[in-house]
Amino acid sequence: MLTEAGRDLFPVLLTLRQWGERHAFAPGEAHSTLVDQHGTPVPEFAPTSADGTLLGAGTTHVRKTG
DSSP: OOOHHHHHHHHHHHHHHHHHHHHSSOTTOOOOOOBOTTSOBOOOOOOBOTTSOBOOGGGOOOOOOO
């Protein structure tokens, strides 16, 4: 059983796994795919803003708080 911290890490692991599925294999090379409980491939994880706009390195920045 995962801890709360482990469950919070899931989106990070999902993103890294999907990156690997796209970039760590040669075209046509066999690899595994993460699927949901029904056997359907998990959709590509994409961060979005509160209004649904796709976010990326060019559309975000770090703001100091406190």
